[in-house]
Amino acid sequence: MAPPPPVGSPDANAEAGPTADLTPVAGTKATPQPALSTAAPARLLIYHADLRLKVANVRRASASLDSLVRRNGGYLSAATEVREEGEWRQAMTIRVVPSRFQPLLAALSGLGTVEEKKLTTDDVTAQHADVAARLATKRTVEKRYVDLLARARKISEILEIEEKIGEVREEIESTESRLKTLNDEVAYSTVSLVCYQPIAQPVHDAPVVSFASRLVDSFYGGWTLLTGLLIGLVSIWPLLLLGAAAWVGVRRWRRRMA
DSSP, X not given: OOOOOOTTSHHXXXXXXXXXXXXXXXXXXXXXXXXXXXXXXXXXXXXXXXXXXXXXXXXXXXXHHHHHHHXXXXXXXXXXXXXXXXXXXXXXXXXXXXXXXXXXXXHHHTTSEEEEEEEEEEEOHHHHHHHHHHHHHHHHHHHHHHHHHHHOOSHHHHHHHXXXXXXXHHHHHHHHHHHHHHXXXXXXXXXXXXXXXXXXXXXXXXXXXXXXXXXXXXXXXXXXXXHHHHHHHHHTHHHHHHHHHHHHHHHHHHHHHO
Protein backbone atom coordinates (compact mmCIF):
# COMPACT_ATOMS: atom_id res chain seq x y z
CA MET A 1 0.00 0.00 0.00
CA ALA A 2 1.45 3.35 -1.08
CA PRO A 3 2.04 5.93 1.66
CA PRO A 4 -0.19 9.03 1.65
CA PRO A 5 1.20 11.98 -0.24
CA PRO A 6 2.84 14.66 1.91
CA VAL A 7 0.74 17.52 3.14
CA GLY A 8 0.96 20.50 0.83
CA SER A 9 1.73 18.50 -2.27
CA PRO A 10 -0.49 18.83 -5.32
CA ASP A 11 -1.74 15.31 -4.80
CA ALA A 12 -2.70 16.05 -1.23
CA ASN A 13 -4.55 19.16 -2.34
CA ALA A 14 -6.30 17.18 -5.02
CA GLU A 15 -7.46 14.59 -2.49
CA ALA A 16 -8.66 17.27 -0.12
CA GLY A 17 -10.96 18.53 -2.82
CA PRO A 18 -11.43 22.06 -4.17
CA THR A 19 -10.75 24.95 -1.73
CA ALA A 20 -12.00 28.53 -1.80
CA ASP A 21 -9.54 31.11 -3.02
CA LEU A 22 -9.34 33.79 -0.30
CA THR A 23 -7.06 36.04 -2.29
CA PRO A 24 -8.93 39.21 -3.33
CA VAL A 25 -9.48 39.48 -7.03
CA ALA A 26 -7.91 42.55 -8.54
CA GLY A 27 -10.43 45.32 -9.20
CA THR A 28 -12.97 43.98 -6.68
CA LYS A 29 -13.88 46.26 -3.72
CA ALA A 30 -14.11 44.70 -0.29
CA THR A 31 -17.45 44.99 1.50
CA PRO A 32 -17.15 47.89 4.00
CA GLN A 33 -17.79 47.01 7.62
CA PRO A 34 -20.23 49.23 9.51
CA ALA A 35 -18.36 51.70 11.72
CA LEU A 36 -19.32 51.98 15.36
CA SER A 37 -20.84 55.39 16.10
CA THR A 38 -18.95 57.28 18.79
CA ALA A 39 -20.89 60.55 18.52
CA ALA A 40 -22.74 61.57 21.69
CA PRO A 41 -26.51 62.03 21.38
CA ALA A 42 -27.69 65.57 20.80
CA ARG A 43 -28.44 67.42 24.01
CA LEU A 44 -31.87 68.95 24.51
CA LEU A 45 -31.29 72.42 25.97
CA ILE A 46 -33.72 75.13 27.07
CA TYR A 47 -32.38 78.69 26.92
CA HIS A 48 -33.95 81.56 28.86
CA ALA A 49 -32.92 85.18 29.34
CA ASP A 50 -34.19 87.98 31.61
CA LEU A 51 -33.32 91.43 30.27
CA ARG A 52 -34.12 94.88 31.70
CA LEU A 53 -33.43 97.97 29.57
CA LYS A 54 -33.66 101.69 30.25
CA VAL A 55 -34.61 103.47 27.02
CA ALA A 56 -35.05 107.10 25.98
CA ASN A 57 -38.44 106.50 24.35
CA VAL A 58 -40.53 103.38 24.90
CA ARG A 59 -42.61 103.87 21.76
CA ARG A 60 -39.60 104.06 19.44
CA ALA A 61 -37.88 101.19 21.24
CA SER A 62 -41.00 99.04 20.82
CA ALA A 63 -41.09 99.70 17.07
CA SER A 64 -37.40 98.78 16.72
CA LEU A 65 -37.94 95.68 18.85
CA ASP A 66 -40.70 94.36 16.58
CA SER A 67 -38.39 94.66 13.59
CA LEU A 68 -35.51 92.93 15.38
CA VAL A 69 -37.70 90.03 16.49
CA ARG A 70 -39.04 89.45 12.97
CA ARG A 71 -35.56 89.59 11.41
CA ASN A 72 -34.34 86.92 13.83
CA GLY A 73 -37.24 84.58 13.12
CA GLY A 74 -38.92 85.07 16.49
CA TYR A 75 -42.34 86.14 17.65
CA LEU A 76 -43.94 88.03 20.54
CA SER A 77 -45.98 85.68 22.73
CA ALA A 78 -47.08 88.17 25.43
CA ALA A 79 -46.86 91.90 26.19
CA THR A 80 -48.07 94.36 28.84
CA GLU A 81 -47.70 98.13 29.22
CA VAL A 82 -48.13 100.24 32.36
CA ARG A 83 -47.36 103.75 33.60
CA GLU A 84 -46.72 103.87 37.32
CA GLU A 85 -44.13 104.78 39.94
CA GLY A 86 -42.48 107.37 37.72
CA GLU A 87 -41.87 105.16 34.71
CA TRP A 88 -43.48 104.05 31.46
CA ARG A 89 -42.83 100.32 31.26
CA GLN A 90 -43.37 97.53 28.72
CA ALA A 91 -42.91 93.85 29.60
CA MET A 92 -42.66 91.34 26.75
CA THR A 93 -42.10 87.61 26.30
CA ILE A 94 -40.23 86.78 23.08
CA ARG A 95 -39.77 83.31 21.57
CA VAL A 96 -36.95 82.63 19.11
CA VAL A 97 -35.16 79.60 17.67
CA PRO A 98 -32.03 78.66 19.65
CA SER A 99 -29.67 79.48 16.77
CA ARG A 100 -30.83 83.14 16.89
CA PHE A 101 -31.02 83.41 20.67
CA GLN A 102 -27.64 85.11 21.25
CA PRO A 103 -27.84 87.37 18.15
CA LEU A 104 -31.27 88.58 19.24
CA LEU A 105 -30.02 89.29 22.77
CA ALA A 106 -27.14 91.34 21.38
CA ALA A 107 -29.50 93.32 19.16
CA LEU A 108 -31.96 93.96 22.00
CA SER A 109 -29.17 95.15 24.29
CA GLY A 110 -28.41 97.89 21.77
CA LEU A 111 -31.84 99.47 22.22
CA GLY A 112 -30.91 101.09 25.53
CA THR A 113 -28.92 100.77 28.73
CA VAL A 114 -28.78 97.22 30.10
CA GLU A 115 -29.60 97.39 33.82
CA GLU A 116 -30.10 93.66 34.38
CA LYS A 117 -29.27 90.57 32.34
CA LYS A 118 -29.64 86.95 33.42
CA LEU A 119 -29.11 83.86 31.26
CA THR A 120 -30.02 80.27 32.15
CA THR A 121 -29.60 76.96 30.31
CA ASP A 122 -31.45 73.82 31.35
CA ASP A 123 -30.41 70.41 30.02
CA VAL A 124 -33.63 68.38 29.75
CA THR A 125 -32.21 65.45 27.76
CA ALA A 126 -32.70 62.93 30.56
CA GLN A 127 -36.05 64.40 31.54
CA HIS A 128 -37.30 64.23 27.94
CA ALA A 129 -36.17 60.60 27.61
CA ASP A 130 -37.88 59.70 30.89
CA VAL A 131 -41.17 61.34 29.89
CA ALA A 132 -41.08 59.69 26.46
CA ALA A 133 -40.40 56.28 28.03
CA ARG A 134 -43.25 56.70 30.51
CA LEU A 135 -45.56 57.70 27.67
CA ALA A 136 -44.64 54.57 25.69
CA THR A 137 -45.24 52.40 28.77
CA LYS A 138 -48.65 53.93 29.41
CA ARG A 139 -49.67 53.39 25.80
CA THR A 140 -48.66 49.73 26.08
CA VAL A 141 -50.75 49.39 29.23
CA GLU A 142 -53.68 51.04 27.47
CA LYS A 143 -53.45 48.55 24.58
CA ARG A 144 -53.45 45.63 27.02
CA TYR A 145 -56.56 46.94 28.74
CA VAL A 146 -58.26 47.41 25.37
CA ASP A 147 -57.44 43.79 24.47
CA LEU A 148 -58.81 42.63 27.82
CA LEU A 149 -61.97 44.65 27.25
CA ALA A 150 -62.52 42.92 23.90
CA ARG A 151 -62.38 39.51 25.62
CA ALA A 152 -64.38 40.44 28.72
CA ARG A 153 -67.84 38.89 29.09
CA LYS A 154 -69.03 39.84 32.55
CA ILE A 155 -70.51 43.27 33.18
CA SER A 156 -68.40 43.71 36.30
CA GLU A 157 -65.22 42.96 34.38
CA ILE A 158 -66.19 45.35 31.58
CA LEU A 159 -66.89 48.18 34.02
CA GLU A 160 -63.65 47.61 35.91
CA ILE A 161 -61.55 47.53 32.72
CA GLU A 162 -63.25 50.65 31.34
CA GLU A 163 -62.42 52.47 34.57
CA LYS A 164 -58.78 51.44 34.27
CA ILE A 165 -58.69 52.54 30.63
CA GLY A 166 -60.06 55.95 31.64
CA GLU A 167 -57.37 56.37 34.31
CA VAL A 168 -54.58 55.35 31.94
CA ARG A 169 -55.81 57.68 29.20
CA GLU A 170 -55.85 60.61 31.64
CA GLU A 171 -52.24 59.82 32.53
CA ILE A 172 -51.39 59.57 28.82
CA GLU A 173 -52.90 63.00 28.13
CA SER A 174 -50.98 64.53 31.03
CA THR A 175 -47.71 62.94 29.90
CA GLU A 176 -48.30 64.00 26.28
CA SER A 177 -48.88 67.56 27.46
CA ARG A 178 -45.63 67.54 29.43
CA LEU A 179 -43.72 66.14 26.46
CA LYS A 180 -45.25 68.74 24.16
CA THR A 181 -44.20 71.52 26.56
CA LEU A 182 -40.63 70.22 26.67
CA ASN A 183 -40.47 70.01 22.88
CA ASP A 184 -41.78 73.57 22.57
CA GLU A 185 -39.30 74.95 25.11
CA VAL A 186 -36.44 73.21 23.33
CA ALA A 187 -37.58 74.34 19.87
CA TYR A 188 -37.99 78.00 20.94
CA SER A 189 -35.85 79.86 23.46
CA THR A 190 -37.48 82.51 25.67
CA VAL A 191 -36.50 86.12 26.32
CA SER A 192 -38.34 87.97 29.10
CA LEU A 193 -37.75 91.64 28.32
CA VAL A 194 -38.63 94.74 30.34
CA CYS A 195 -37.89 98.15 28.83
CA TYR A 196 -38.85 101.34 30.61
CA GLN A 197 -38.64 105.10 30.22
CA PRO A 198 -38.51 107.39 33.28
CA ILE A 199 -41.31 109.96 33.30
CA ALA A 200 -41.35 113.18 35.32
CA GLN A 201 -43.78 113.28 38.20
CA PRO A 202 -46.00 116.40 38.32
CA VAL A 203 -45.02 118.83 41.10
CA HIS A 204 -48.00 120.38 42.86
CA ASP A 205 -47.51 123.93 44.18
CA ALA A 206 -48.46 124.59 47.78
CA PRO A 207 -51.90 126.24 47.97
CA VAL A 208 -51.93 129.99 48.77
CA VAL A 209 -54.06 130.69 51.85
CA SER A 210 -55.57 134.21 52.10
CA PHE A 211 -55.69 136.27 55.31
CA ALA A 212 -59.46 135.95 55.50
CA SER A 213 -59.22 132.17 55.26
CA ARG A 214 -56.60 132.07 57.99
CA LEU A 215 -58.78 134.33 60.20
CA VAL A 216 -61.80 132.09 59.73
CA ASP A 217 -59.70 129.00 60.48
CA SER A 218 -58.34 130.62 63.66
CA PHE A 219 -61.83 131.59 64.84
CA TYR A 220 -63.05 128.08 64.18
CA GLY A 221 -60.05 126.66 66.05
CA GLY A 222 -60.72 128.92 69.06
CA TRP A 223 -64.38 128.00 69.13
CA THR A 224 -63.46 124.31 68.96
CA LEU A 225 -61.08 124.77 71.89
CA LEU A 226 -63.72 126.59 73.97
CA THR A 227 -66.40 123.99 73.37
CA GLY A 228 -63.93 121.26 74.17
CA LEU A 229 -63.06 122.96 77.47
CA LEU A 230 -66.71 123.34 78.44
CA ILE A 231 -67.43 119.73 77.61
CA GLY A 232 -64.42 118.68 79.67
CA LEU A 233 -65.61 120.71 82.68
CA VAL A 234 -69.06 119.20 82.45
CA SER A 235 -67.63 115.71 82.28
CA ILE A 236 -65.64 116.19 85.56
CA TRP A 237 -68.45 117.85 87.59
CA PRO A 238 -68.28 115.21 90.38
CA LEU A 239 -64.65 116.11 91.02
CA LEU A 240 -65.49 119.82 91.03
CA LEU A 241 -68.27 119.20 93.55
CA LEU A 242 -65.98 117.22 95.84
CA GLY A 243 -63.32 119.92 95.56
CA ALA A 244 -65.80 122.66 96.49
CA ALA A 245 -67.02 120.65 99.51
CA ALA A 246 -63.45 120.10 100.67
CA TRP A 247 -62.65 123.79 100.32
CA VAL A 248 -65.71 124.78 102.41
CA GLY A 249 -64.80 122.22 105.05
CA VAL A 250 -61.24 123.49 105.33
CA ARG A 251 -62.41 127.10 105.74
CA ARG A 252 -64.83 126.16 108.52
CA TRP A 253 -62.15 124.17 110.31
CA ARG A 254 -59.75 127.14 110.20
CA ARG A 255 -62.43 129.45 111.62
CA ARG A 256 -63.01 127.12 114.55
CA MET A 257 -59.34 126.85 115.23
CA ALA A 258 -59.07 130.63 115.21
